[in-house]
Amino acid sequence: MGSLYRSSGASEAGGHGRVLFRLGQCVPFMIVLFALLIELSPAHDVVTGPILAATPALASLTWGPRGIVSAAVGAGAVTVTTATLHHSWGGQVYSNLLSLLMVSVASAAVSNAMRTRRRIQLDQVRRVAEAAQQVVLREVPDRLGPVQMAGLYLAAEEGAQIGGDLFEATQTRYGVRMIVGDVRGKGLPAVRLAAAVLGAFREAAHYEDDLAEVMNRCAAALRRERAVPHAAHQGPGEDPSEDFVTALVVEVSDDFVVRVVNRGHPPPLILREGKVEALIPSSPLPPLGLEDFVPALPSEPESYPFTPGDRLLLHTDGVIEARSSDNEFFALADAMEAVYPCTPPQFLSRLHQGLVRHTGGRLADDAAMLIVERLDEEESLVGEAADFPGAVH
Incomplete structure (x- = not known):
């Protein structure tokens, strides 16, 4: 899995x-x-x-x-x-x-x-x-085209299986496209907004050639969902118009680069030859739902090298803001560098163990991670033919 x-x-x-x-x-x-x-x-x-x-x-x-x-x-x-x-x-x-x-x-x-x-x-x-989890937050496959991957979701609320964090990965004619996001707030309102953003991404990822337009479709879905009254799920004193989602949309194609559109989300981390680098956007953009604060948004995604053997970690702020008993943040980059070579699921499992040790098993916020490893060209062709013979073209 x-x-x-x-x-x-x-x-x-x-x-x-x-x-x-x-x-x-x-x-x-x-x-x-x-x-x-x-x-x-x-x-x-x-x-x-x-x-x-x-x-x-x-x-x-x-x-x-x-x-x-x-x-x-x-x-x-x-x-x-x-x-x-x-x-x-x-x-x-x-x-x-x-x-x-x-x-x-x-x-x-x-x-x-x-x-x-x-x-x-x-x-x-x-x-x-379990049914809601499968609809809102589906499991990512072990392999999609040119990448191997694994996903991890940790709910801060005891007994919960889904919350305000979201991620998804899908194979498209443009390459493998992924999204990771974090909804402001918790509980049912956060799940509702996460479902709206994920639904828009799952459709737009297959039909929009521009990665920035995929993100715009997610923002439009969020605006529509916020306009629908849900008084039964709104906490006292909360204004639905203040809800927003930090999101990151990523595309991995066959040209050994990764394209990123970042809307107020923690930058992804790339692990190359044992060293971690943060892919910080050159032009910071506001989260989804806060577009009114910026008059015009750039339309071009940013590109970074992504060669065979590289690993890209997409995560939410619940990971990097997790605190220890001494009130220290979790050093995610150091934890990534300390994990010796292993499969993507094992990699995430060891990061999870480090996070649990750091926090003593007490998370203050939901946390999600998606690890993506770039395969070489030969492995990519085998993966595309074996895993997704009916991919959209």
Whole structure:
């Protein structure tokens, strides 16, 4: 498979939620302990039976079947112990034990039904998420014409599979064309805008001979999507007209050059003979959606040498802005130079491992990377004939 989809990092809010969950798990057993202290006091007039009978139901909310059994055993032990110590065996004790048994059985049945229902719902959500991922962010092939490649996506939001970062690669009559972008914001609005830009690229890449015009088509799609009201997916205080996308469109053809149109995106990095060079644009352009700030945009893409053995890394700012516990940025260029020769998927896997070590597994933003290796002319011809016999002409 050419792409690796990962989810990395847990938010601070998620950490607080886990702490509260752990505290909630302790509540039933704290109640049992509290009831025991009351029963063992020299003089008490509080009836603890109803309180103890409720503990299995409370435990079922956070512990499931294990909690129900543990709480019932604990409450039953308290009831039997206090009855023995106070020599008060009678109808009240038997009633309390029967209540414990009935509540425990009912809690177990309800807990099992809820767990089954949640599992079914979770399976459905996962299937929908996987389908959406395949539509919005498809896996890139291992090989396209004159290049080998691999893609990596890391979602900052725990449990997410797609977000505001995007990439795509396709074989066209003009060569292999790729896009990498980053949508401002997160969540459903970012996914919606990413889908609009990717949809425009997938069509324009095959029919527009001018690479800059491909980018313009993506910008037009973004403007149309922003004009459609989506109040249900817009956060409070957010203006849809302020949404923008940084994007990078790249073309690799048979003439051993790479053509780039960069719209406010981090420059791609080229690894040649163990050294990394950033392909910084000579005329910086604004991101998609912010064209009104520049009166006229250049129409010609910039070209750079791209010879056999060279590797080009397209990435989003979630990679280079990833911070360590010491608040230091991830040194992507140094990490690339430190990776010894290997296949593109292995190359990305090692970069991913370095990123995880640097951040401690906690990403503050989505991150995407696309690695492209230039093949020699003979390998390119074999790849075009074998992999894409029905390419658009």
